[in-house]
Amino acid sequence: MTSVALSAPTRSLLHYLSRGATTLKHRHQAGLTYSVRCYYETGKSATGGQAESARTIDLRSDTVTKPGPLMRRVMSEAEVGDDVFGEDPTVNELQQQAAELFGMESALFCPTGTMSNLIAVMVHCRERGDEMIVGDLSHVHIYEQGNCAQLAGVHSTTVTTLPNGTFDLDQLESKIRHGYPDAHYPRSRLVCVENTHNIQGGRVLPLDFLKELRSLTDRYGLKVHMDGARVMNAAIALGVPPSTILQHCHTVSVCLSKGLGAPVGTVLGGPKEFVEQAVRARKALGGGMRQAGILAAAGKLALSDMVGRLQEDHRNARSFAQALLQCDPPVYEVDLAAVETNILKFRVCAEGVSPAELCERAAGVSEAEERALGQGVRVLMFPHVGGSVRAVWHVDISEEDTRLAALKMQFVAQQLAKEKTRAQ
């Protein structure tokens, strides 16, 4: 189903090859690991087609999705107005739809998840010396450039993120600034949680954890913000409406541009008063957009039509994980119980093979592979935290893509074994 266009360097490489060379070692060019043949010279390749028939299966992130024909149509037909004046009907509809879905009073369309998390922090932590508590492996803490300190002047203290994406509530309680208002201490204001947890491999926060967290934070008058970039995946995995999860949070940021397939956008949900303040913060950050209905139209479709199908991504991620475990020889390590949604984290346990090298091998296509599999398959993945590899499923990855990607991983496992034997 997915056949991603070749990159410009790959195309020019093939063009070069077509003018004479039959084989070329080019580890560094085009990111391919092995030799590429000149299909044009003989008129046929191992697949009987052209090199361009190599299939690309892009598991780097669920942000790589491209809007399909229906999404593009609703975008082109969207009614629009100036959203900074509050006059874009499509944005207003999206915000209404999101608020209802989240079970929150109000919602705000934001350009990105990074901005919407920052807005939430700015609104929750309004006074100089306010502090938030975050997981040490949270997106907010690791991947947002320290923007809360950099731009909002908010200090963070961390709690240890556990493998299931939660943290220890006793540790959290110990991190609350019990010394305030003694002039030495900042004032604890906010706790951020992440659901599903990205770095921990798409883990779903248990409802019990959220409930206990909320009763603890209520005792201390702290607010709870959920970085719910993928909270729809969590809702689908738990089989509950998102409002069941979000009843435990004051505010939430939900990405429309991840597994839900919209090209741009995040919605920030919360109480009416919070969202009124969020509108101001968004404008200050340069996120007040004008005829944003063109983008919001895609978001509306994402929320109405794309949530149900997340189940397919979860199923595909799981079947790929199972296939990795069945590879012979067994070079992949996966904790199947931890594969709950569309993100898979696994390890390669072949001596001397780094996650980066594995990704390079999975992304490359060789003649041997074409002979063995009848087709070249490029599987794109990223090396990830703690020596692992991350693969993410989304709307542009079919069951067939998943099957082919698994075959490729089996092929890579065999190649690694062969090379090892030869080296001995």
Ligand SMILES: *Cc1c(COP(=O)(O)O)cnc(C)c1O
């Ligand atoms: C992607 C992501 C964000 C940020 O979203 P952008 O739209 O890329 O800025 C925040 N949190 C988590 C967990 C994410 O995966």
